Amino acid sequence: MLSWRTAPPGRRDLVVTVVALALLLLWDFSGADLTLARTIANESGFPWRNAWVTRHLLHDGGRWLAGGVLAVLVWRAWRCPPSDLLGARQRWWALGVVLLNLIVVPTFKRFSDTSCPWELAEFGGSARFVSHWSWGVLDGGSGHCFPSGHAVAAFCFLALYFAWRDASPVVARRWLWAVLTAGALFGAAQVLRGAHYVSHAAWSAWICWTLSAAVDAVRRRRSRRPSPARPAAEPGSPA
Numbered sequence: 001m002l003s004w005r006t007a008p009p010g011r012r013d014l015v016v017t018v019v020a021l022a023l024l025l026l027w028d029f030s031g032a033d034l035t036l037a038r039t040i041a042n043e044s045g046f047p048w049r050n051a052w053v054t055r056h057l058l059h060d061g062g063r064w065l066a067g068g069v070l071a072v073l074v075w076r077a078w079r080c081p082p083s084d085l086l087g088a089r090q091r092w093w094a095l096g097v098v099l100l101n102l103i104v105v106p107t108f109k110r111f112s113d114t115s116c117p118w119e120l121a122e123f124g125g126s127a128r129f130v131s132h133w134s135w136g137v138l139d140g141g142s143g144h145c146f147p148s149g150h151a152v153a154a155f156c157f158l159a160l161y162f163a164w165r166d167a168s169p170v171v172a173r174r175w176l177w178a179v180l181t182a183g184a185l186f187g188a189a190q191v192l193r194g195a196h197y198v199s200h201a202a203w204s205a206w207i208c209w210t211l212s213a214a215v216d217a218v219r220r221r222r223s224r225r226p227s228p229a230r231p232a233a234e235p236g237s238p239a
């Protein structure tokens with residue numbers, strides 16, 4: 001029987017994906033999103049909505065940090081020295097997956113009918129709580145709040161974990177924990193502000209992980225595919 005450490009990367013990725021999905025579904029159907037929001041807010045709204053730490057440091061500052069990291073990735077894809085851990089193709093793959101994450105989640109959010117917690121009537125707004133699983137059911141708010149777009153500013157960089165784990169497992173693990181920590185902080189800030197529920201940030205993390213793992217699986221399969229054999233030279237033809 002294979003241990004966790006000796007199991008193929010694709011199998012480990014699949015286990016993490018499925019377990020995380022099951023936990024997310026349990027959280028969704030437990031109703032914990034609204035319960036937690038009620039412990040943070042009151043009838044006047046969310047006290048942390050405009051706090052310096054949540055709004056300026058973790059929200060605005062997080063965007064600037066993500067933009068800086070993305071700029072570095074673009075630069076490294078173009079001008080990185082040969083001594084880098086990743087080859088040119090791997091760097092472009094990683095950058096492409098980061099951009100894919102940044103496109104898919106906001107696109108999903110754009111078509112969502114779910115409104116932000118701060119729009120609920122019990123917190124001073126006009127909307128009613130409707131699960132994001134109730135597709136097509138309007139809640140009376142402005143919608144477009146699921147999943148968390150701000151959390152993706154961190155979770156989109158999960159792609160680099162998959163890019164680095166073969167070349168340097170230590171660097172990959174450290175990067176993974178750094179991204180998860182930043183994403184948790186960004187998500188917590190938005191929850192405290194009333195901009196999102198916990199599940200909104202968690203689903204953003206799951207989508208970015210799943211997309212990154214899926215693309216990595218495709219990359220691995222392509223790398224294992226044997227190259228087509230070159231035809232043998234005919235007798236008397238130049239080599």
